[in-house]
Amino acid sequence: MSELPETPQEDHVEDVVQAKHLALEQDVREAVWDKDSRWLSRTLNRLHPADAADLLEQLSTDDFADAVSLLGGQLPTDIIIELRDEYRVEAVDVLPDDAVAAVLGELDSDDVTTILEDLEDDRRERILDELTPADRASFEQGLAFDEDTVGRLMQREYFAAPEFWTVGHAIDHARENAEALPAEFYEVYVIDPTHRLKGQVPLATLLRTPRDVKLDDIMEEVQSDIKGNMDQEDAAYQFQKYSLASAPVTDDAGRLMGMLTVDDVVDVIQEENTEDLLALSGVRSAEGTDTVLDSVKARAPWLAVNLLTAFIASGIISMFETTLDRFVQLAILMPVVAALGGNAGSQGLAVAVRAIAEREMDGDASRRAIVRETLTGIANGVIFAIGVAAIAGFWFQSVALALTIGIAMFATFVWAGFSGVIVPLGLRKMGADPAVASSVFVLTLTDVMAFFSFLGLATLILL
Amino acid sequence: MSELPETPQEDHVEDVVQAKHLALEQDVREAVWDKDSRWLSRTLNRLHPADAADLLEQLSTDDFADAVSLLGGQLPTDIIIELRDEYRVEAVDVLPDDAVAAVLGELDSDDVTTILEDLEDDRRERILDELTPADRASFEQGLAFDEDTVGRLMQREYFAAPEFWTVGHAIDHARENAEALPAEFYEVYVIDPTHRLKGQVPLATLLRTPRDVKLDDIMEEVQSDIKGNMDQEDAAYQFQKYSLASAPVTDDAGRLMGMLTVDDVVDVIQEENTEDLLALSGVRSAEGTDTVLDSVKARAPWLAVNLLTAFIASGIISMFETTLDRFVQLAILMPVVAALGGNAGSQGLAVAVRAIAEREMDGDASRRAIVRETLTGIANGVIFAIGVAAIAGFWFQSVALALTIGIAMFATFVWAGFSGVIVPLGLRKMGADPAVASSVFVLTLTDVMAFFSFLGLATLILL
Incomplete structure (x- = not known):
């Protein structure tokens, strides 16, 4: 560590x-x-x-x-x-x-x-x-x-005070009602007679202000806007954005109903991060106390989907049985194209899923990301197409084979780069969690592309 | 969302x-x-x-x-x-x-x-x-x-007070020195004449306590133990464990030197999570402003390693050229074994990396995890060996082929389960980051196992 x-x-x-x-x-x-x-x-x-x-x-x-x-x-x-x-x-x-x-x-x-x-x-x-x-x-x-x-997540205990109170009034109230206040809090919420939230006074501000100053004069605007029925992730995002230790929670009419503290928010952040990391590898959930049965249940569903997609890839390969039968080298090299393409796809996918989670993929940014990922695919495609072609050509002493695998590798890289970013963005657009189903699609797409382009080209060039 | x-x-x-x-x-x-x-x-x-x-x-x-x-x-x-x-x-x-x-x-x-x-x-x-x-x-x-x-990360501005001060004294001091105090803080740190940290008084406690009470009587023990030269991850762990909004930072002699606040800690948590997620997919770093060159630099290194390992897998396949030459079905099915095995390995790896990051892998827990992952590999191995064997046997109308792929699939699953947890634990033991290099090893190991067991068994059973 x-x-x-x-x-x-x-x-x-x-x-x-x-x-x-x-x-x-x-x-x-x-x-x-x-x-x-x-x-x-x-x-x-x-x-x-x-x-x-x-x-x-x-x-x-x-x-x-x-x-x-x-x-x-x-x-x-x-x-x-x-x-x-x-x-x-x-x-x-x-x-x-x-x-x-x-x-x-x-x-x-x-x-x-x-x-x-x-x-x-x-x-x-x-x-x-x-x-x-x-x-x-x-x-x-x-x-x-x-x-x-x-x-x-919120607690319904908090310290609220009317606007016309002075600092001294607030401190006296806290001393007289010590028992009723929550154990920990970092702000006094200022409300109007209808319990609508008007602003907040951080305790550090309260502490350094003379007794006779009105709360109204020292209160600051509440920047966050957290509602009781809001998704906890959206609240966590506001905590990060505004660097909060706690925040008031209001109902739809703007009336104060509770307080959210950062310790609960940190747990939410960890939960979401864990979910994304596991989902990218096709695991539903994982806890330290999981039994073998829990683990099997959390992993078998995605493996079952993968069983299907793997046989789709096999189906593609079987279309070129005659070619494979004549050139056994193709069978030897085939997994190289699939493995490298799959990795390039996973890389782009991880970058896209992280950017979506950190809300860096809004509007213009997503268009820029698609262009960047495709160009990265082209650049890495050129580099690794040459590398793979050189090794394969040298190994099997065949220029035609080198050419075949080089072109296939390049096509797979570009395709992997593009699908690594377009699949999660598409899933998000459809309201699905981009971390969950993306890898199935991306890996299947690159496998299909890898086998189809490599064996297809071989049929054209070598046969 | x-x-x-x-x-x-x-x-x-x-x-x-x-x-x-x-x-x-x-x-x-x-x-x-x-x-x-x-x-x-x-x-x-x-x-x-x-x-x-x-x-x-x-x-x-x-x-x-x-x-x-x-x-x-x-x-x-x-x-x-x-x-x-x-x-x-x-x-x-x-x-x-x-x-x-x-x-x-x-x-x-x-x-x-x-x-x-x-x-x-x-x-x-x-x-x-x-x-x-x-x-x-x-x-x-x-x-x-x-x-x-x-x-x-820490700030060197904080509010410290000697033990013998009363609540009133502390509040008066804050009012008189309003400018010198940090904009936001949540606790008063109580120190002795040599600046050694004795305890802390949360502002909420200060607020509800009468003026004449001594800080000494209301201060609580500081549970966290955060030093200036400590790794920021270790401090972040303590913030999560003790649900802190801020914490005092001391030097090795226990003297107060600064204050760490939760907003900085949240950034650290996000950074570490991002690193783990990207590292698992072989990406070094990623930012919204990355150029294509940045992306290529962040991804090419791992692809280069993968180029090498992919050809190792090819080398294994080429050992069985004669067998492949006679049974083209093997070339068609081979990727199924590798794909499913690779996924099972990635799943175990993601679970292990998460558990290590959340410090759930200490002592006994790591032994339990190894047993659980191996047993999960066996259980999923049985399920998917039967599934794969059934489909392959039906497709190519061959019991011998079904038997071959079934046994190979089972062996690969068990191996994937075991290596998915043992590789990251081993890397951690050697002081390396378990998220970074694990997938290269795990995926290479499962590929080698998949091709070797499937083609080796085929040579024994079918030839």
């Missing part, structure tokens, strides 16, 4: 830290085996919740479940929230209903939504039934939003 | 917004052509710097350079900082030395470092020479750190 030069001493310090960590991991494992819930609970409580969660995730799946059921209601809520998605689902599965209900009462509203959405429908009903009607109504608000929208 | 159902009315509103934006873009373009610097400067100043930067990035490369040189010193510093890396470099290139020097004076220290590191060595010297020795010394501090370390 680190490319920094390290002195032997630093290495040593790291080794010691590592060894201590391994020893702690082993102690936790043994405590689970010995059912020593007292020691386990004390140890986990001593750590930062994120570190405690990390430690639990090091356990095998069975030990993890045992640890959670051993601790039961004693498993601190903070730790549950810090667990990676797949472990948190597992933990909530193992805990009894009343423990889950108790956990919900301690959480911020965005975390409540996270837990509730993991639950099976009937279990969620059962747990919500245990709550007071007021709690229940409040908890269900987050679930009213569609999955992957801002409404699911 | 958005998967939310949209009413026709919303569509209409979006169209209007989009049309307005395009009109503005065109106006800006024409202002550049007409050299109307007054209108341009007024228009850009009216927008949020991030929006103004976006607008400038929509221009063609030439128009963009013209716009920057037209504005000269009038181009607001905030906009320069908001430009994407490649545009910012371009803008600083076009601006005269004194304009750049003036820009530096207005920036936070982390942004100064960003600008300075973009410059050519001799130009940087020239610009630094124009500054007072004090400014120069302060500006050069950031550059003293290695590239991609926290020291380059």
